[in-house]
Amino acid sequence: xxxxxxxxxxxxxxxxxxxxxxxxxxxxxxxxxxxxxxxxxxxxxxxxxxxxxxxxxxxxxxxxxxxxxxxxxxxxxxxxxxxxxxxxxxxxxxxxxxxxxxxxxxxxxxxxxxxxxxxxxxxxxxxxxxxxxxxxxxxxxxxxxxxxxxxxxxxxxxxxxxxxxxxxxxxxxxxxxxxxxxxxxxxxxxxxxxxxxxxxxxxxxxxxxxxxxxxxxxxxxxxxxxxxxxxxxxxxxxxxxxxxxxxxxxxxxxxxxxxxxxxxxxxxxxxxxxxxxxxxxxxxxxx
Numbered sequence: 001x002x003x004x005x006x007x008x009x010x011x012x013x014x015x016x017x018x019x020x021x022x023x024x025x026x027x028x029x030x031x032x033x034x035x036x037x038x039x040x041x042x043x044x045x046x047x048x049x050x051x052x053x054x055x056x057x058x059x060x061x062x063x064x065x066x067x068x069x070x071x072x073x074x075x076x077x078x079x080x081x082x083x084x085x086x087x088x089x090x091x092x093x094x095x096x097x098x099x100x101x102x103x104x105x106x107x108x109x110x111x112x113x114x115x116x117x118x119x120x121x122x123x124x125x126x127x128x129x130x131x132x133x134x135x136x137x138x139x140x141x142x143x144x145x146x147x148x149x150x151x152x153x154x155x156x157x158x159x160x161x162x163x164x165x166x167x168x169x170x171x172x173x174x175x176x177x178x179x180x181x182x183x184x185x186x187x188x189x190x191x192x193x194x195x196x197x198x199x200x201x202x203x204x205x206x207x208x209x210x211x212x213x214x215x216x217x218x219x220x221x222x223x224x225x226x227x228x229x230x231x232x233x234x235x236x237x238x239x240x241x242x243x244x245x246x247x248x249x250x251x252x253x254x255x256x257x258x259x260x261x262x263x264x265x266x267x268x269x270x271x272x273x274x275x276x277x278x279x280x281x282x283x284x285x286x287x
Contacts, residue, residue: 146162189245203228
């Protein structure tokens with residue numbers, strides 16, 4: 001019985017168990033530091049956000065993007081260092097890693113290429129965070145897809161499309177793409193509606209209708225921009241361009257649709273025709 005107890009104690013006091021315990025303590029400390037750091041970031045975020053609440057949405061979005069990426073970078077560094085310190089507790093692991101790197105040349109090249117791509121994504125994520133070609137909640141067009149920046153991580157950016165799909169874009173791809181950012185300076189947009197009308201229509205009356213529609217619309221900005229211009233005319237019809245202004249891309253889209261729908265209703269109520277073809281007969285020319 002005594003010998004068996006001593007054997008168990010020797011196992012518990014072996015160097016491997018001791019190093020494993022130290023490694024677990026290192027990982028536990030990393031988790032604690034990460035949680036404390038996240039709490040500090042959250043307090044800093046809440047404190048400064050209250051000060052920025054009176055500023056423009058672009059300033060708030062810029063601040064939130066920087067905080068989000070900084071938090072992810074700090075956590076990645078903490079756990080990366082913790083894993084390295086954990087592995088350094090075991091000399092055998094170091095020797096195995098050295099042997100693999102020395103003997104597996106092809107595997108080393110493949111791993112190096114993969115690491116290079118990963119590193120380029122991380123650097124691109126940091127670049128996006130501080131250069132900010134896009135920010136959280138920015139409305140963008142990427143490869144003919146309209147959407148909003150939902151998340152920016154170290155490796156990729158998530159774009160939420162207007163129909164609620166998610167596009168995952170690697171950061172090194174995003175920084176090399178030409179992107180239309182509709183909200184980087186001013187989220188308001190001019191909405192354009194093209195309208196073809198018959199020559200019997202009164203343009204001044206249409207202007208009054210458009211002004212009424214935009215003044216009553218919940219999708220328009222407080223400026224209540226309402227412009228009607230005759231931009232072209234042909235042998236068949238006049239072409240009108242109607243301009244309205246919305247606070248952001250979705251509201252501008254809804255404003256354009258509302259203008260079309262209500263103008264059609266007003267045309268019907270007033271008995272005004274849309275473009276019509278006319279045939280005029282001349283006396284003596286009848287077939």
